[in-house]
Amino acid sequence: MVVRGLPSLADAEVDRIFHALADTTRRDILDRVIRGEQSVSSLAREYPMSFAAVQKHVAVLQRAALISKQRRGKEQIVHAEVGALRRAAELLDRYEQLWRHHAAAIEQLLAEDRSPAGKKEGKAP
Amino acid sequence: MVVRGLPSLADAEVDRIFHALADTTRRDILDRVIRGEQSVSSLAREYPMSFAAVQKHVAVLQRAALISKQRRGKEQIVHAEVGALRRAAELLDRYEQLWRHHAAAIEQLLAEDRSPAGKKEGKAP
DNA sequence: TCCACGTACAACCATGTGGTTGTACGTTAC
């Protein structure tokens, strides 16, 4: 198991990151806090749902290490943590590279097939 | 709502892509089919779960447009679709750029703050 | 001091998710 060939992150960690990103509200929260840190309550005011619901979304993002909270007075300030985001992006990039590598190999095989005369042509028996 | 400032993909589409990626088994399936297309049954043999369960995972990946199926004889051949993957990667990259842009702006503000004498210092009234 | 605000957390509910088993349908090999 475990996405062989892509060493980096632990499975559960990746699960948490992508799960956190798989919700429009949470992506929007992330977007907002990247543009500037905000308190949980100021975030909550932006969405048509209860404060508790937004609190849960923030908790999901925090478990994924995409954000962190920091007390300031009576408010809890949310700010973005770019690390997890970067690692997720790197993972996707690696999938893409893998794809390109594979595509190139296929292309090569096809090319060899199309010119059966001159090349190494011999297959193992 | 809607991750303002990041135009591209429809929310539901992004939801589906990240949700599909938020599972170790599904990422592993994706990894395998990127390395070479396989039938659903040959994929199923790789995991300690029923054929039906693997079928469902494949369906989730297909709904996210990360893979597609193609009948070949009695088998259903799964192959990777790099498009959705690329768009997801681009979205993450844009979050990162946004972050860098924001970080740079903050840095700038701090710098201006630290040298209050010489600079443009004047704020709009 | 007291009140209002921001937060935390538990309980609850409907729905979705990941898994199972069972059954039915096509296609290929014999």
Next chain:
DNA sequence: GTAACGTACAACCACATGGTTGTACGTGGA
């Protein structure tokens, strides 16, 4: 034709998820 294989799909189950409301706790300002 029949058997075997690969697939599709429905029904079911346990549990997670995303939402609600209600209550309790800290903190800061009047």
